[in-house]
Amino acid sequence: MKAPKFRFIKPQSLSEAIGLLSEFEDEARILAGGQSLIPTLNMRLSQPEVVIDINKLDELKGISLETDHVRIGAMTRHVEVMGSALVNENLPLIAEALPYVAHVAVRNRGTFGGSIALADPAAELPACILALQAEIVLEGPQGRRKVDADDFFHGLYDTAMRPDEILTEVLLPLAKPGExxxxxxxxxxxxxxxxxxxxxxxxxxxxxxxxxxxxxxxxxxxxxxxxxxxxxxxxxxxxxxxxxxxxxxxxxxxxxxxxxxxxxxxxxxxxxxxxxxxxxxxxxxxxxx
Ligand SMILES: Cc1cc2nc3c(=O)[nH]c(=O)nc-3n(C[C@H](O)[C@H](O)[C@H](O)COP(=O)(O)OP(=O)(O)OC[C@H]3O[C@@H](n4cnc5c(N)ncnc54)[C@H](O)[C@@H]3O)c2cc1C
Missing domain, CATH: 3.30.390.50 (CO dehydrogenase flavoprotein, C-terminal domain)
Structure with a gap:
């Protein structure tokens, strides 16, 4: 099957993307790596009026080491997280789990944030960030807020994220000595x-x-x-x-x-x-x- 008709918008900034989400709310879907969204559009399990492609938002990309955590931007691809020396050194659980996430082709496009936002119950990364007690950073018209992984996953594909919010990054605590x-x-x-x-x-x-x-x-x-x-x-x-x-x-x-x-x-x-x-x-x- 082919995807239903939708308007395609590619914002140039996070604020523009949030503005679009506030305008269209439930009628809009964010497109990250597209590895889950595109199949659901093609199967017509999802029929949004508007698709907002966030691939241009460089501020959502990359991995960095902060004082007590590693920050992984939502638009960082699985392949980049898997190849990151910083992740291998500081987040052994994520490094161990990533080879189980799909196949090379999917990991080349699929994103860390997309996997957390989707909250598939059989996905590896949501379980890992919950085991690590990470924080999920969301941005919407009311500003930026952090949600503990313990409070983020509500049910089947259901999370604490509001329809007008974008998941921007995940903050993962560094391993404690001896862990x-x-x-x-x-x-x-x-x-x-x-x-x-x-x-x-x-x-x-x-x-x-x-x-x-x-x-x-x-x-x-x-x-x-x-x-x-x-x-x-x-x-x-x-x-x-x-x-x-x-x-x-x-x-x-x-x-x-x-x-x-x-x-x-x-x-x-x-x-x-x-x-x-x-x-x-x-x-x-x-x-x-
Ligand atoms: C054949 C195949 C096998 C797979 N196997 C596995 C597997 O074994 N384990 C696994 O974990 N995954 C698997 N996946 C899914 C893959 O990991 C996806 O990358 C992931 O589920 C979604 O990431 P994405 O970037 O592709 O998101 P998309 O498909 O672009 O988006 C998924 C959903 O999340 C929302 N979304 C995405 N990013 C954001 C954001 N930053 N803020 C707010 N909402 C957002 C979208 O609106 C959409 O509803 C598989 C996929 C395929 C096609």
Missing amino acids: VFSFMELSRRKGDYAQAGVACRALISSKTFENIRLVYFGSELKPTVGENVIRALEGQTWSGDIDEKIFSQLEDDLDPIDNLHGSAALKMHWQKVLTKRAIAAAVEKTELV
Whole structure:
């Protein structure tokens, strides 16, 4: 199918783009890398009156190291984030997850901000920024505001972003001394969206979990923090396995979607297996540090 007719506007500045969004609101869609928007237009799942292409906005591009965080501009392509020495050095979780995001051709155009704004429940980057407790920067007619990742993802493709706002950058805290990260995903083929996955950030000392954060994706309607399993793990010592009692906590944290990618029970099983692998990987990394 072909996309429906729409007006195409390519603003030259962020303020012009925000002005256009305020004017058209729900009738407008932002075009970033187009890797998700264009297919939905072609399939007529989305029929906006106006498409606002933000590819000219240089202020939304690039990666920089600030005092206590790395700033990734919304229009930075996945391929640039993946090739960034700054990201590899300071954001090991993002570096580990990016090869799982789609394929080379999609990563060449798709953007960091586009992935966060879209909030696909099976996407890798939303889970990672939630694991890192990043801040999302939004700009609209009322000005600039920061939203904690914990408050950003509301539901299926639903976020704290208002229709007249643009996601401009994401601020990702630097790893704290001793912190380790691991990332596990199950997908049908390499580069596909996840059927189940977990992003892990941990501080482990003598195999004891001092601090751990586990964020699940793929199985839920939005990236989900494993609050109960985290509480159960803290203070526990890793013996090469996880007690079934701890795993049963995950059943209170997750409510897997039953769909063609797998039943809810199967997804719960996958998430348990991935949790164990993610934790084992984190312990191993701690021993290497
Ligand atoms: C074959 C294929 C496989 C893929 N596999 C994966 C995968 O495994 N994992 C994964 O995470 N992704 C995957 N993707 C999606 C890809 O990562 C996209 O890059 C991403 O979802 C959206 O980024 P984009 O820049 O292309 O955004 P676009 O498609 O341009 O926009 C997506 C949505 O976000 C909105 N938007 C974009 N940027 C902003 C902004 N700055 N402010 C406000 N709103 C904005 C748009 O209006 C639109 O509604 C895949 C895509 C394809 C085509």
